[in-house]
Amino acid sequence: MKNIFNKIIILFAATLFCTSCEENAIPELTVPVNEGSTLAKFFFHAEDAPTANFYFFEDKVTAYNTSEEELDGLDYKGVYPSNAYALVPSGSTEVRAVDLEGNELAYMEFNFQVGQNYSIYLVGTTGNYEVAIIEDNLPEDDPQKIYWRFVNTMADMPFNVDAYAIRAAVPATEESPAEDVQVIELGQNIGFKEGGDYQLLEPGSYTFKVFDAGSTYDPVESDPYIQHSVNVGTRGRTYTTQIRGTYKDPSSSSNIDFWRDR
Template sequence: MRKTFNKILILFAVSLLFNACEENAIPELTEPVSEEATYVKFFFHVENAPSVNFYFDDQKVSAVGSSSADEVQGNSYGSVFPSNAYALIPSGDFNVNARDLEGNVIASTNASFAADKNYSAYLVGTTDSYEVFVMEDQLPPSDRVKIFWRFVNTMANMPFSVDVYAIKAAVPETDDSPAQAVQVISLGNGLAFKQGGDYTELEPGNYTFKVFESGSDYDPETSTPYIQNTVNVASKGRVYSTQIRGTYAESPSSKNIDYWRER
């Protein structure tokens, strides 16, 4: 296992070299590289947490480029590693742990990673109670034309589960195209903390992603949600996730919702 790990860490180091030359230049992994490898993204979703890195057992598997003083760096709240890609990691059973820059383990969990599968690993909770959890990303088959989207709830201390919708506004008729009615697409109902919906196909266009309290009285199209953001969904062949993160507040900020690309 250590020999395999070292080989894969060499590939990991090469990807960091490319990243130093061009922003977000970590190569996208779309084809199997090793029968013993798996693919993992790492999310840092605890507000006011110190900078941290993820480890599989005692092997560091996330990174931030060194500063000019060559000091050890870590990821902060709202970041993801790697950006718009997956890290190549050995498959198997590991203790997945997050450590601060002094090497202290602040949260850990045991998880199994199957070969040639995709996963997201999250640091969630609050500074009083950190937690690591792992979710398999059951990506849809590759398709150069279709766009897929899902929702994941990683907001700590939420007193309710959520219903989530992607709302595509109505488009008026023009000389060149007919009118299009509003589209209301469910991305999941009753999603509690550390739960996500299925990947759902979306047509290109401008969408407002709305998050409502489950069980409350609302109209997805017209009611004011708990939190929302608007995204132009345009790049065909891509797969994304919208996520809410941080700690629950009655009036969340724009930093509590964001989206990332899986493929």
């Protein structure tokens, strides 16, 4: 494993930064295809954790040194790499989250399979941090389709959750008839460190809602525990909405986001 991560390949040859996109619009990025590899990306979802990095064995796999003297790391809401996956070794690995002082925050042994994609999370609360790994069972790539899933990494939640994508009604035009509100289920009774399957979405304006799975509600009319809104327009993309951090009531906008998987 010595120096193996000096050659970690980030699968984006170029990232196009959108400086004039409207709020909540999904940015345009280019994704080269890479098959036959193990791919992983890393999320920092422990709200009160110190700045940290992920290591495989003793090799750092997330942020790099900013200088010979100073280490760089990632904080809550950080992700590495951005809108991409890193190429990582397959096989049995010690996955470690380590702060900048060298303290191990969390540890997990995991066997990474060739040809699979994984999301790796630092989750939990002070004194109880964990590494969580979810296999990203990406749907078949299709330039005409949009897929979305939901993942729950919010620590200390007193309930499991149901998640929905609510597509707003579309008024009639001279060229097309009106379209009713659509309700797409992203998962039922999803617990901490669990996720739902990818679901097919049509372009449109969506509100992603998360409810207490044990409560009575109407997905369209009821107020959820937490929600966010996204304009979904570019076909051929795959995304995940995630709730993260530590449970609080009322919830905060910092506890929900979405990320592009492909």
